[in-house]
Amino acid sequence: xxxxxxxxxxxxxxxxxxxxxxxxxxxxxxxxxxxxxxxxxxxxxxxxxxxxxxxxxxxxxxxxxxxxxxxxxxxxxxxxxxxxxxxxxxxxxxxxxxxxxxxxxxxxxxxxxxxxxxxxxxxxxxxxxxxxxxxxxxx
Amino acid sequence: xxxxxxxxxxxxxxxxxxxxxxxxxxxxxxxxxxxxxxxxxxxxxxxxxxxxxxxxxxxxxxxxxxxxxxxxxxxxxxxxxxxxxxxxxxxxxxxxxxxxxxxxxxxxxxxxxxxxxxxxxxxxxxxxx
Numbered sequence: 436x437x438x439x440x441x442x443x444x445x446x447x448x449x450x451x452x453x454x455x456x457x458x459x460x461x462x463x464x465x466x467x468x469x470x471x472x473x474x475x476x477x478x479x480x481x482x483x484x485x486x487x488x489x490x491x492x493x494x495x496x497x498x499x500x501x502x503x504x505x506x507x508x509x510x511x512x513x514x515x516x517x518x519x520x521x522x523x524x525x526x527x528x529x530x531x532x533x534x535x536x537x538x539x540x541x542x543x544x545x546x547x548x549x550x551x552x553x554x555x556x557x558x559x560x561x562x563x564x565x566x567x568x569x570x571x572x573x574x
Numbered sequence: 575x576x577x578x579x580x581x582x583x584x585x586x587x588x589x590x591x592x593x594x595x596x597x598x599x600x601x602x603x604x605x606x607x608x609x610x611x612x613x614x615x616x617x618x619x620x621x622x623x624x625x626x627x628x629x630x631x632x633x634x635x636x637x638x639x640x641x642x643x644x645x646x647x648x649x650x651x652x653x654x655x656x657x658x659x660x661x662x663x664x665x666x667x668x669x670x671x672x673x674x675x676x677x678x679x680x681x682x683x684x685x686x687x688x689x690x691x692x693x694x695x696x697x698x699x700x701x702x703x
Contacts, residue, residue, distance in 0.1 A: 467641070469663075473662055473663070474637070476660045477658060478633075492632075492633050493634035501638035502641060505641060505645075506641070
């Protein structure tokens with residue numbers, strides 16, 4: 436199988452994504468990076484500035500944060516144990532004050548959902564969450 | 575300094591924020607819908623969404639969402655070697671994913687119909703003024 440010569444800008448971008456995903460299972464990180472690498476290669480026309488493709492994917496740390504947030508959201512919505520959710524929150528926290536603020540707010544929200552909000556079944560959870568965002572009643 | 579788009583609105587415009595949230599909220603349904611007729615890989619889904627909808631704000635929002643839908647058990651994936659040398663990750667709806675897509679589509683249809691009725695007089699007045 437032929438491989439193109441690695442582009443330094445692409446490698447830098449993917450290294451930053453990989454570094455920002457640290458803490459997730461290695462196999463998951465490898466899959467994410469492999470998928471993004473394929474996207475960048477196919478999206479960039481021959482001879483075109485690859486930077487445009489990277490810009491359209493967004494800041495690598497921000498992209499990694501989206502993966503982390505979606506992972507935690509998925510666990511929390513489906514009623515995972517507090518330990519699992521806390522682990523996920525620590526992963527998305529980062530080192531900044533903003534990260535700690537997000538951690539605190541999300542933990543409060545999770546506590547509310549887990550112990551104060553009416554119980555919902557595991558299967559209907561994501562749909563009811565989506566529907567409640569649009570103000571409609573779940574079927 | 576905030577940026578101004580081609581419609582003359584700044585990135586911090588409340589209207590833009592509402593639009594961003596609206597698009598994000600619909601993206602999940604749009605992805606499930608785009609996979610209804612068969613498996614597709616990430617860039618195919620992205621191109622379909624770009625062609626058939628105005629939902630994609632940033633390409634970086636689609637891949638994490640695909641990952642979450644897979645974690646939720648609504649999608650399954652497989653790697654397939656491609657001619658260009660980079661394997662493609664194909665996604666397809668699981669049985670639960672098809673059920674969820676159908677439920678969401680029905681809900682959306684009812685929701686948009688009722689909102690459309692509510693907004694019809696407003697839009698009518700807007701056209702005549």
